[in-house]
Structures are given as structure tokens and as C-alpha cells.
Amino acid sequence: MTLFKGSGVALVTPFKSNKVNYQKLEELIEWHIENSTDAIIICGTTGEASTMTREEKKKVIRFTVEQVNNRIPVIAGTGSNNTIEAIELSKYSQEVGANGLLIVTPYYNKTTQKGLIKHYTTIADSINIPIILYNVPGRTGLNMTPKTVFQLASHPNIQGVKEASGNISQVAEIARICPDDFYIYSGNDDQIVPLLSLGGQGVISVVANILPKETHDIVSSYLSGKIDHARELQLHLNGLINSLFIETNPMPIKTAMNILGMDAGEVRLPLTKMEPQNIEILLNNLEEIGLISRR
Template identity: 55%
Template sequence: MALFSGAGVALVTPFSNGKVDFPRLGELIEWQISHDIDAIISCGTTGEASTLNDEEHIETVRYTINKVAGRVPVIAGAGSNDTAHAIKMSLALQEAGADGLLMVTPYYNKCTQKGLIKHYAAIADQIKIPMILYSVPGRTGVNISPFAVSVLCRHPNIAGIKEASGDMSQVVEIAKYASNQFALYSGNDDMTVALLSMGGIGVISTVANIIPKDMHLMVENYLNGNVKEACKMQLEMKSLIDAMFIEVNPIPVKAALHLMGKIEKEYRLPMCEPTEESLKKIEKEMLNYGVIPPYPCS
């Protein structure tokens, strides 16, 4: 069975003075749940997992699990370009109480599809909770092909795929393997309704960090048959979504959350603050959408 349907937020990791800001993280979690988010994804790409050491990573996921307290599923990012390390992290996050794991493709190595299948199978063989594959070749340099999906979807511990290739032709091919045991999730906020039309059941979303209720409602509308309203909402979000990717994720969305007063404007290098030009665009689209009231950019 699927880990969730609807809108899952790829939650940011707030920092303060170089450390994870757990009080702010707790506030974000409560705000997300109060605005009807359907799942929380901790320590994924948007959560800057690549700059968290293992201890911080596990502690952040554990804190999230304890704070959520079973109200929605918590899915923990556990991907690595080292299969042995991915297994180690997966077991630690499973022990911490994660409901499932999000497993990005191995980055930098540029493994073959044969190696990719072996990588995922080796991890899935060691865990007891569901895993969602995560294909984002623009970020990692490695694509999960439809053939690889056709093999991996048969594994009992592989429960779905977050498809963020941006290639709708590939999505159509992968959608052939969607079932009650293997879920298809959008990894591109601006293609969510299109992917739902191919049999998807939800989205793992960056923009949900700032508009969780709207993302929840958009997917809910589509899944309940109100396709016209879902399409309308998708189109209305488009400019805001574009602004959230004006620079590499999560730079814009963390800037947006800072403008909303929810987190400090702090990143870990090599991530850094957006340019003034980007910040003005981010604020403009937030104002246009109604996320923030009018006030000077600072």
C-alpha cells in the first residue's frame, strides 16, 4: 500500500548560528500539519541533507518523528552515492521510527542502470519499511529509466517513485507500473496535475513549504474528480512555483520562509543567499499570490 496520497512537503531544515534550529523546525511542522499537509519528508534535497552529518541527519529525522507523533507519515531521506552508507542510514532512520524512506539516485558516480537496480535492491533487501525511489537526473546526473522501474517495482519493500525528471514521455512509460503496491508521485510542483492524470496519487513538494493547504487542496480536488478546479489551481500557482526555482532549491524557498517570518535566513555553504534580483522576484510572486502582505524587501 502507498505511504500516502495527497501533498507531502519536502520540508526545509532551518539553521541558526550554524546548527539545526529545532524550535523553528517544530513550529514549521505544527504549521504544516495545521494546514492539512498529508506527509512530511525530512532531510531530502530541500532539507539540505547533503550538508548534514550523519548525527545531525538522524537527530533531525528523529525530532520530526517525535513532533509529528503519528499525525501524518514521516518519510526520511536516506540516499547516498555509497550503497553501504545508504544501507547504514536507512537502518538508523528505520530504527528512529520513520514510516518510509526516500532514496535519491546515487549522485556523481553516474552508475549504469544495472548498477542502479543492484543499488536499490541491496538497500531494499535490508530494510523493513517502504522505500520511495527518487529520480531527479538534473540534480544527480542519474536517471531511473522505465526499464529500471519495471524491475524495481516488483520488490516488496519498494513502494513508489518520486518522478522529477521533467520528462512527461518518461512519466507515461513509468506510469504503466503504477499500482496499489507501487505509487507514482510528482517531484515537479509545476507538473503535479499532469502527473496525476497519468495515475499519480500525490506530490512531494517544495512549494508546499509556503502554501501547504493549497497543495493539499489541489491534489485532493483532482483525486476527488474535480479536475477543472485542480487545473485552475495549478495554473494559478505557476508563477509562484517558478519563483521558488529561480535559483537552485532550497535557496528561494528558504528566502520565502524568511520573508514569512518563519525561519532565519541561513544556509550551509555551498548554498548561499539569493541575489537581490532573485529576492525581488521571489517577493513579487509571493505578494501576487497573497502569501505575504505588502512590505519592503529586506
């Protein structure tokens, strides 16, 4: 499989009474397919995988694969700080038909770069579908260096990286040293266009949960040569994007979805409801781009 180009939504997991709301999950999947989302990323950070049981993750991944039914790629979040557990979930995801895997760097353990190479290589050796590395040091406390990405890119099953360090110089170095067919995705919605300018292929997006078509259009416009239009879209959305990270993701995006009547449900502890003053900022930004009217 060739990895996707465009906007992959880091899909929220809708909850109701603290259980997965499968009816709503089905509705969200269909809505994204209808609105030009290029791939579904399930059980990632935005999907609150860290508060889901192993069985919940398996059921959600399988449900998503079956619902999408090969209309667009499904990328399953199978990362763990336990390599054996990551292998188990990765094998399961492959068995049920996931098109690829998003695997975050091990958190809390704080392994070395040598440990990262061994971790990812061991997982990649166990499966036969593409892996997207996921570097998000603000969450994990561990940065995967460009040199490590370069070494891992030589494995045939490791085909891309979601770069969420926020360090555009680091992205540039990855682009410089890695093969042209190694896909780089923005893990930061406010840096889609800058990353595309360095040869990136798209974004794994939070804002796409509420603006799938617009997020798709940023990437498709850039890749089709409409760079000015892509830049205008990026800058138009950046105020809202900033407010979606004013508190820990996915608290703001779920709040925004609920404001818009999308019934994403609550977040699971230890995440909580947003502070009122931050909800006000979010409301102002939703109104600014025309998603709501408060008059």
C-alpha cells in the same frame, strides 16, 4: 504501510548560527499538521541533507518522528552515493520509527542501470519499510529509466517513485508499465496535475513549505473529481513555483519563508543568499498571489 496520497512537504531544515534550530523545526512540523500536509519528508534535497553530517541527519530524523508521533507519515531521506552508508541510515530511520524512506539515485558515481537495480535492491533487502525511489537527473547527472523503475517495483519494499525528471513522457511510460499499486509522486510542483492525470498519487513538494493547504488541495481536488478546480489552483500557483526555482533549491524557498516571517534561517555553504534581482522576482510573485503586500 500504504504510502501516503496527497501533498508531502519536502521540509526545509531550519538553521540558526549554522546549527539545526530544533525549536523552529518543531513549530514547522506542528504548522504543517494543522494545515493539511499529508506527509513530512525530512532530510531530502530541500532539507539540505547533503550539507548535514551523518549525526545531524540521524538526530533530525529521530526528532521529526518523535514530534509527529504517528499523526501523519514521516518519510526519511536516506539516499547516498555510498550504498553501505544508505543502508546504515535507512536501518536507523526504521529503528526510530520512520514510516518510509526516500532514496535518491546515487550522484557523482554515475552508475549504470544495472548498478541502480543492485543499489536499490541491496538497500531494500536490509529494511522492512517502504522505499520511494527518487529520480532527479538535473541534480544527480543520472536518469533512472522506466524499465529500471519497473524492475525495482517488483521488490515488496519498493513501493513508489518521486519523478523529478521533468519529462512527462517518461512519467507516462512508468505509469503504463508499472503495477497500479505502485505510487508515483510528482517531484516538480509545476507538474502536479499533469502527473495526477497519468495516475499519480500526489507530490513531494517545495512550495508546500509556504502553501501547505493549497498544495494539499490541488491533489485532493483532483482525486475527488474536481479536476477543473485542481487545474485552476495549479495554474494560479505556477508563477510563484517558477520563482522558487529561479536559483538553486532551497535558496528561494528559504528566502520566501524568511520574507513571510517563518524564520527558516540561512542556507549552508556552498549555497548562498539569492541575487537581488531574483529576490525582486520572488517578491513580485509572492505579492501576486496575495502572500505579501508591498504598498
